[in-house]
Amino acid sequence: MKINQLQIEIDGIDKEILRDLMEDARKPILQIANKIGISGAAIHQRLRKLEEAGVISGSKFVIDNKVLGYKTMAFIGIYLDKASSNSDAVRELKKIPEVLECHYTTGNWSILIKIICRDNEHLMQLLNKKIQPIQGVSRTETFISLEQQLERQIQL
DSSP: OEETTTTEEOOHHHHHHHHHHHHOTTSOHHHHHHHHTSOHHHHHHHHHHHHHTTSOOOOOOOOOTTTTTOOEEEEEEEEESSGGGHHHHHHHHTTOTTEEEEEEOSSSOSEEEEEEESSHHHHHHHIIIIITTSTTEEEEEEEEESOOOOOOOOOO
């Protein structure tokens, strides 16, 4: 597999390392090294190479939103009055902590956002008081997720 940024070659060992760390970013490097049959230092060198090439951009903890009381996930298509309103609208959306993702799209909407809320009432308040009043937003279309059935990264 070639990555366009630096034309880095990713071999089977790199893929195996990445698969293990994608499964559990806290997995000990020596455990991975023993499984693959190379030294811990070799793993570190390969990870450094992958990081420098931009293949790896860090690691993170995954927080369970439901445990924190956020039980409603929604996707909102945002219609803008004109395309030039996009950057101002995105700047305002960044100020809303419940907005998890924001995408500039083709099709009917200009922007598609993923939002997390405590409940439907919280969602309604965000729509009415924070999202729809944004300058340039002409209207919105909301889709509530009933259940997230799949979440993954690209498979190597």
